Amino acid sequence: MLTFIGLGLYDEYDISVKGLETIKNADKVYLEFYTSHLFGTTIENMEKLYGKKVHILKREDVEQYPDWIDEALDKDIVFLTGGDTMVATTHVDLRIRAIDKGIKTSVVHGASIASAVCGLSGLQNYRFGKSTTIPFSYTTSRGKKIISEAPYDTIKSNFEQGLHTLVYLDIDMEKGYMTINKGLEILQEIDKNRGNNFIEDKVSIGIARAGSDNPSIKADYIRSLIGFDFGEPLHIIVIPGPLHFIEAEALVKLADGPEQILEQT
Amino acid sequence: MLTFIGLGLYDEYDISVKGLETIKNADKVYLEFYTSHLFGTTIENMEKLYGKKVHILKREDVEQYPDWIDEALDKDIVFLTGGDTMVATTHVDLRIRAIDKGIKTSVVHGASIASAVCGLSGLQNYRFGKSTTIPFSYTTSRGKKIISEAPYDTIKSNFEQGLHTLVYLDIDMEKGYMTINKGLEILQEIDKNRGNNFIEDKVSIGIARAGSDNPSIKADYIRSLIGFDFGEPLHIIVIPGPLHFIEAEALVKLADGPEQILEQT
Numbered sequence: 001m002l003t004f005i006g007l008g009l010y011d012e013y014d015i016s017v018k019g020l021e022t023i024k025n026a027d028k029v030y031l032e033f034y035t036s037h038l039f040g041t042t043i044e045n046m047e048k049l050y051g052k053k054v055h056i057l058k059r060e061d062v063e064q065y066p067d068w069i070d071e072a073l074d075k076d077i078v079f080l081t082g083g084d085t086m087v088a089t090t091h092v093d094l095r096i097r098a099i100d101k102g103i104k105t106s107v108v109h110g111a112s113i114a115s116a117v118c119g120l121s122g123l124q125n126y127r128f129g130k131s132t133t134i135p136f137s138y139t140t141s142r143g144k145k146i147i148s149e150a151p152y153d154t155i156k157s158n159f160e161q162g163l164h165t166l167v168y169l170d171i172d173m174e175k176g177y178m179t180i181n182k183g184l185e186i187l188q189e190i191d192k193n194r195g196n197n198f199i200e201d202k203v204s205i206g207i208a209r210a211g212s213d214n215p216s217i218k219a220d221y222i223r224s225l226i227g228f229d230f231g232e233p234l235h236i237i238v239i240p241g242p243l244h245f246i247e248a249e250a251l252v253k254l255a256d257g258p259e260q261i262l263e264q265t
Numbered sequence: 266m267l268t269f270i271g272l273g274l275y276d277e278y279d280i281s282v283k284g285l286e287t288i289k290n291a292d293k294v295y296l297e298f299y300t301s302h303l304f305g306t307t308i309e310n311m312e313k314l315y316g317k318k319v320h321i322l323k324r325e326d327v328e329q330y331p332d333w334i335d336e337a338l339d340k341d342i343v344f345l346t347g348g349d350t351m352v353a354t355t356h357v358d359l360r361i362r363a364i365d366k367g368i369k370t371s372v373v374h375g376a377s378i379a380s381a382v383c384g385l386s387g388l389q390n391y392r393f394g395k396s397t398t399i400p401f402s403y404t405t406s407r408g409k410k411i412i413s414e415a416p417y418d419t420i421k422s423n424f425e426q427g428l429h430t431l432v433y434l435d436i437d438m439e440k441g442y443m444t445i446n447k448g449l450e451i452l453q454e455i456d457k458n459r460g461n462n463f464i465e466d467k468v469s470i471g472i473a474r475a476g477s478d479n480p481s482i483k484a485d486y487i488r489s490l491i492g493f494d495f496g497e498p499l500h501i502i503v504i505p506g507p508l509h510f511i512e513a514e515a516l517v518k519l520a521d522g523p524e525q526i527l528e529q530t
Contacts, residue, residue: 004384009374013283016273016376017314020282049282084376086384089511095387096511096518107384109274109476111281111349114390115377119269119351122360125379126396130428133391161422163395211374246354246361253361 002072002098006085006110009211011040012049019108023050027075030068032057035090036082037171039233040212054080063090072103084112116210117166117238120217122250123205127241129163130154134183134237135170152190155239156198167237177233180206184226184237205238205255206230219257267337267363271350271375274476276305277314284373288315292340295333297322300355301347302436304498305477319345328355337368349377381475382431382503385482387515388470392506394428395419399448399502400435417455420504421463432502442498445471449491449502470503470520471495484522 003022008014015023023029031043031054047054061068071077079085079094085107086092098105118125132154137147151167158165169178184204191199200223208216208230216230240247245265251257268287273279280288288294296308296319312319326333336342344350344359350372351357363370383390397419402412416432423430434443449469456464465488473481473495481495505512510530516522 006376006384008281008376011283013286014281014374016279016281017285018276018278021278084380084384086387087380087390089389091384092387092389092515092519093511096514099518106478107381109279109376109381109384111271111273111374111376112380115349115352115379116372116374119271119349119356119372119374122351122357124354124357125352126398128395130394130426131391157426161395213371246358249361250357253364254357 001076001104001106002069003076003078003106003108004085004091004095005078005080005108006112007038007080007082008110009083009113009116010209011038011212012046014038014111014211016108016110019110020049022108023052023078025076026052026078028055028071028077029053029080030055030057030077031080032062033082034059035088037234038082039209062094066094066097069094069098069103070101072098073101084110087112111211113210113236114166117207117236120207120210120215120254121205121219121238122254123164123238123240123247124244127162127164128166129158129161131166131168133168133170134178134186136172136175136178137186147186147190149190152187155187159239159241162241164238164240167239169235169237177235180208180230180235180237181226181228184222188222188226203240203243203251203257203261205240205251206235207238208232208235210234210236217255219251219255221258266341266369266371267334268341268343268371268373269350269356269360270343270345270373271377272303272345272347273375274348274378274381275474276303276477277311279303279376279476281373281375284375285314287373288317288343290341291317291343293320293336293342294318294345295320295322295342296345297327298347299324300353302499303347304474327359331359331362334359334363334368335366337363338366349375352377376476378475378501379431382472382501385472385475385480385519386470386484386503387519388429388503388505388512389509392427392429393431394423394426396431396433398433398435399443399451401437401440401443402451412451412455414455417452420452424504424506427506429503429505432504434500434502442500445473445495445500445502446491446493448500449487453487453491468505468508468516468522468526470505470516471500472503473497473500475499475501482520484516484520486523
């Protein structure tokens with residue numbers, strides 16, 4: 001049996017009781033931390049809680065040569081990931097490979113940032129549209145700067161449909177974890193390049209360290225929020241559509257938002 | 266301190282280790298089960314796990330007269346809900362009331378069906394649009410049958426944008442928990458009333474008892490899926506937009522979908 005377990009949001013205690021029991025009963029524990037990462041813990045602390053060694057998988061072990069799944073033919077193997085499990089395509093692909101080999105699979109869910117942002121900000125779940133990711137810009141060999149405009153278009157399209165956008169921020173091996181500030185700067189740059197004035201006056205919410213005891217949640221107009229210090233990763237942005245009154249009130253009370261937004265609903 | 270804790274998807278063991286510890290250290294435990302419900306457990310089993318009495322709140326205790334939150338001024342009170350916490354507007358409202366009274370609040374997240382459907386079906390998270398809920402139809406005093414067409418419009422709009430729709434099903438005090446079959450029937454009826462042919466040939470995924478050891482997950486064309494027996498609640502529907510190849514493959518492998526969908530990607 002190969003069991004996919006979501007570790008939840010922040011530290012080793014965010015796993016479900018069911019997930020922890022499954023690990024304790026497993027023959028072997030694998031973990032991948034490259035699609036997502038728990039910032040509030042270490043492998044040592046996880047091993048201490050589980051009473052078991054944790055084997056860390058590299059990207060190639062998951063995506064190219066996942067030979068280790070064969071052990072699940074006759075042993076109980078668990079595969080741990082941050083957040084909820086099987087949200088990344090690569091996990092789905094792994095599960096299909098396992099099934100093709102005749103391996104039984106199951107899933108133990110964990111908390112995901114996708115629903116956590118609602119609880120932290122007070123924004124209503126059913127008013128979120130398609131989510132998006134802002135990648136780092138890069139420079140071609142000919143010196144041209146490439147900025148993906150897809151996230152900007154998603155945000156704009158959602159806004160025009162009255163919907164909120166959850167904006168994931170790039171994780172890059174070399175450039176590290178994109179901050180809220182950097183993400184907003186990129187959106188601002190696209191706005192300028194297009195000669196638009198869509199971004200500046202919008203309200204945005206930055207959330208850092210969701211799931212921890214001291215998450216940082218701050219709502220403000222983007223022109224102001226861009227200078228706010230959110231501290232340590234992981235960061236995420238929400239760009240809301242037009243706000244309902246109770247949402248505006250929640251942003252003022254839960255996210256220290258500017259009181260003017262109450263008048264704009 | 267008033268701590269909002271999400272219980273996760275199915276039974277008492279879906280709570281996070283952090284959430285369980287918080288309950289064990291709390292002075293008093295409140296629970297509301299009317300916006301969501303854990304089908305895999307009972308209050309007795311929860312109390313056994315927590316080692317504490319669980320006080321059940323009615324809708325009016327949460328929405329109209331939440332006097333009990335005053336206890337959180339000088340005690341550690343926890344407020345439990347199914348799924349992730351604070352996704353229902355009524356929880357956000359409660360948190361704002363608490364803050365207005367000077368009560369400290371915090372949140373412990375739980376797994377939510379919104380991300381679990383990705384893991385169970387293999388559909389990609391970032392391809393979901395706005396979600397929707399199908400309410401039961403009702404008959405007016407003049408004998409006119411009223412069917413809300415909003416969910417149909419959301420599904421159609423998402424599909425036309427290439428997006429999947431997560432479709433929640435009504436929970437009604439008298440009519441009970443809407444089944445996948447009933448939800449699909451309602452969509453079919455709207456389709457007929459409008460003289461459209463949008464629904465019949467669409468692929469749909471029904472998911473029952475997410476988070477349990479034996480969830481039922483079945484993908485099929487709606488005309489066939491409408492007769493499938495999913496068993497006990499809770500049910501939920503996903504109507505996917507045009508499928509990517511890996512999604513179609515996942516639906517065949519993970520959700521016993523018809524192989525023809527592989528040719529339609």
